[in-house]
Amino acid sequence: MGMNLDIVQETGASGRQLAYAAFNSNALDDQKANFPAVTQTIPKNIWVDHLKRIQTDQDQQAFAELFGYFAPRVKAFLMKSGASPGMAEDCTQEVMATLWHKAHLFDPSRASVSTWIFTIARNKNIDALRKQRRPEPEELTWGPEAEPEASDVLVMQQESDQLSQAMKALPGQQRELIEKAYFGDLSHGQIAAETGLPLGTIKSRLRLALTKLARR
Amino acid sequence: MNTMNKITHHLSDQLLIGYSAGSLPEAFNLVVATHLSMCDECRAAAQSFDSIGGALLQAQPTENLGDAALAKTMALIAKGPKAAASKPVGSDVPDPLSAYIGGGLNDVKWRPIGLGVRQAVLKTSHAATARLLYIPSGAAVPDHGHRGTELTLVLQGAFRDETARFAAGDVEVADEELHHKPVAEIGHDCICLAATDAPLRFSAWIPRVAQSLFRL
Numbered sequence: 001m002g003m004n005l006d007i008v009q010e011t012g013a014s015g016r017q018l019a020y021a022a023f024n025s026n027a028l029d030d031q032k033a034n035f036p037a038v039t040q041t042i043p044k045n046i047w048v049d050h051l052k053r054i055q056t057d058q059d060q061q062a063f064a065e066l067f068g069y070f071a072p073r074v075k076a077f078l079m080k081s082g083a084s085p086g087m088a089e090d091c092t093q094e095v096m097a098t099l100w101h102k103a104h105l106f107d108p109s110r111a112s113v114s115t116w117i118f119t120i121a122r123n124k125n126i127d128a129l130r131k132q133r134r135p136e137p138e139e140l141t142w143g144p145e146a147e148p149e150a151s152d153v154l155v156m157q158q159e160s161d162q163l164s165q166a167m168k169a170l171p172g173q174q175r176e177l178i179e180k181a182y183f184g185d186l187s188h189g190q191i192a193a194e195t196g197l198p199l200g201t202i203k204s205r206l207r208l209a210l211t212k213l214a215r216r
Numbered sequence: 217m218n219t220m221n222k223i224t225h226h227l228s229d230q231l232l233i234g235y236s237a238g239s240l241p242e243a244f245n246l247v248v249a250t251h252l253s254m255c256d257e258c259r260a261a262a263q264s265f266d267s268i269g270g271a272l273l274q275a276q277p278t279e280n281l282g283d284a285a286l287a288k289t290m291a292l293i294a295k296g297p298k299a300a301a302s303k304p305v306g307s308d309v310p311d312p313l314s315a316y317i318g319g320g321l322n323d324v325k326w327r328p329i330g331l332g333v334r335q336a337v338l339k340t341s342h343a344a345t346a347r348l349l350y351i352p353s354g355a356a357v358p359d360h361g362h363r364g365t366e367l368t369l370v371l372q373g374a375f376r377d378e379t380a381r382f383a384a385g386d387v388e389v390a391d392e393e394l395h396h397k398p399v400a401e402i403g404h405d406c407i408c409l410a411a412t413d414a415p416l417r418f419s420a421w422i423p424r425v426a427q428s429l430f431r432l
Binding site for chain 2: 064071096102116121186187
């Protein structure tokens with residue numbers, strides 16, 4: 001656990017890639033073995049492996065690495081949403097603890113790790129800052145093959161990565177608008193009807209995933 | 217819970233983004249979560265909007281955490297997960313709604329509001345009001361307009377108004393412009409979950425009196 005958190009707190013893409021390379025050369029090699037054709041284009045779904053290690057082995061090293069990358073971002077998100085630095089610090093710790101406790105619920109064929117952490121942080125925000133309950137949709141029961149297929153996992157993580165890239169490429173003003181809708185507490189009436197979200201095919205992918213469910 | 221019925225009236229992107237961002241009032245979140253439990257189309261859309269949140273989280277500039285943040289988080293983890301809210305068992309309404317009713321439709325404490333129509337206000341934050349409406353076959357909800365937004369989700373039966381027909385799973389999003397008089401279809405009593413972020417505006421004076429008495 002005595003790792004250097006500074007390395008993963010680099011904000012630049014190159015710093016991040018360095019961090020990935022430093023911590024995850026093994027994970028990347030594993031992926032290469034399984035998916036030789038597409039590995040080059042998807043270097044970033046390694047956090048999935050981290051969560052799996054937390055889930056199956058209670059791996060504290062994996063958790064420390066994930067914490068080093070995501071906790072400072074969660075804290076920034078909570079502060080932008082109106083939390084004081086002290087409140088954001090406490091909530092971030094609770095969000096990351098929830099991640100550990102709920103690691104078994106993460107489904108990498110339906111979300112990236114950052115999306116999943118976003119939903120935990122958002123719910124914590126509603127609970128702690130807005131003092132509201134958060135009604136969630138009914139849990140869906142998955143079919144006999146509880147373990148998601150590797151190809152589904154790969155595609156979802158790839159699409160999430162493409163979405164991140166597309167968001168980065170948006171014009172500044174449009175990006176600001178989206179950020180404001182997510183972090184600025186706009187009422188739904190103030191959210192522009194045409195946000196120009198670069199959703200690509202991720203929506204149809206998720207729709208497809210839902211057809212695989214066994215219905216009660 | 218998935219209705220066999222084909223859902224034709226869905227939630228707007230603005231509302232789904234608001235749900236994903238966590239900026240909607242609790243009563244609206246309840247209608248959204250209940251509709252998502254019945255509608256795969258909107259569930260996939262909501263999850264794709266969550267992935268926008270994930271991409272934004274990942275692109276956040278970081279906020280440094282206190283020195284002992286990781287150690288404190290490990291201590292939180294050691295305490296074990298918070299007790300989860302008990303899951304409602306076997307209800308005739310989707311789980312998120314069942315949690316607010318404290319059971320199924322048989323457990324609702326209806327109050328008459330005139331012309332055979334009954335309602336039950338559900339306890340949410342005050343920014344908006346959630347209520348169940350029971351409209352007997354052939355009966356009408358008094359002609360009314362809205363100052364804010366009104367969401368009406370059909371749970372059973374069907375109603376028609378000046379705009380269209382709404383059956384189980386369908387949700388009507390009515391804004392300030394819509395002045396309507398929903399009528400339950402002959403044959404089945406109609407039960408809806410409705411949320412409003414401002415008091416309704418009735419055209420006739422009798423409902424206006426009822427409104428002041430019954431918190432419509």
